[in-house]
Amino acid sequence: xxxxxxxxxxxxxxxxxxxxxxxxxxxxxxxxxxxxxxxxxxxxxxxxxxxxxxxxxxxxxxxxxxxxxxxxxxxxxxxxxxxxxxxxxxxxxxxxxxxxxxxxxxxxxxxxxxxxxxxxxxxxxxxxxxxxxxxxxxxxxxxxxxxxxxxxxxxxxxxxxxxxxxxxxxxxxxxxxxxxxxxxxxxxxxxxxxxxxxxxxxxxx
Numbered sequence: 001x002x003x004x005x006x007x008x009x010x011x012x013x014x015x016x017x018x019x020x021x022x023x024x025x026x027x028x029x030x031x032x033x034x035x036x037x038x039x040x041x042x043x044x045x046x047x048x049x050x051x052x053x054x055x056x057x058x059x060x061x062x063x064x065x066x067x068x069x070x071x072x073x074x075x076x077x078x079x080x081x082x083x084x085x086x087x088x089x090x091x092x093x094x095x096x097x098x099x100x101x102x103x104x105x106x107x108x109x110x111x112x113x114x115x116x117x118x119x120x121x122x123x124x125x126x127x128x129x130x131x132x133x134x135x136x137x138x139x140x141x142x143x144x145x146x147x148x149x150x151x152x153x154x155x156x157x158x159x160x161x162x163x164x165x166x167x168x169x170x171x172x173x174x175x176x177x178x179x180x181x182x183x184x185x186x187x188x189x190x191x192x193x194x195x196x197x198x199x200x201x202x203x204x205x
Contacts, residue, residue: 007177007178009178012146015145018143021063021171022062022134030061033168033169034064034067035067037193038071038166038188038191040194041130042075044109044187046127046162046164047164051127052077052080052125052126052128052160053072053077053128053159054080054081054082054123054127054129054130055069056081056082057103057112058120059109059131062063062167065166068130069099073097078095079159080093080114080125081093081103081112081113083106083112083113083115084107084112085115089149089152090153091149091150091152091153091202092120093120093153094113094118094119095121096113101117102117123153123156126157126158127161128162129153129163129164130166131150131154131161132144132145132165133150133165135176136169136172136176136185136188137175138174138195139195140195141176141178142165142182142184143176148181151181154183155183162186163187164185164186164187164189165185167188167190168190168191169190169191172188172193172195185197
């Protein structure tokens with residue numbers, strides 16, 4: 001119990017520090033960096049091969065996913081986005097075909113699919129999952145927002161589903177206080193670099 005409490009406290013401290021650091025970026029900086037990240041994401045071979053893309057509607061000072069969502073739809077991908085259903089401690093993914101008409105404000109004001117308009121998707125159909133997070137290491141270890149939703153969601157997908165995170169370069173840290181249930185992603189893309197799990201190095205292309 002003491003170890004768990006210590007890890008939770010350490011995570012909270014890193015989370016607060018990283019969100020505060022991310023908040024220092026100007027709107028112009030975030031827009032420019034988000035555009036660069038989107039270009040790199042849609043150029044990934046795993047994205048090109050994927051038929052069903054899971055992503056999320058960004059909020060606050062996160063990497064802006066709007067252009068990525070539009071790109072997935074314009075390339076004929078099946079796009080699924082998450083929603084939190086009251087009473088369920090896990091994400092439900094729903095197909096979205098019209099971003100302007102199908103999203104509503106959910107918990108914490110995050111845009112999510114309207115279940116009356118968007119059919120629920122089977123996580124086993126997802127080929128490529130864009131995963132949010134507060135901080136990542138070069139080894140693709142992840143610190144999320146603390147709810148554990150994406151640790152469960154990643155575990156519900158196929159083993160060969162490619163899990164990719166997209167964050168600003170300033171969100172890359174040397175180490176994260178991890179617990180056994182924490183899952184890493186396969187790749188992390190920033191405006192300056194691309195980190196791949198188990199490779200332990202990055203490219204600046």
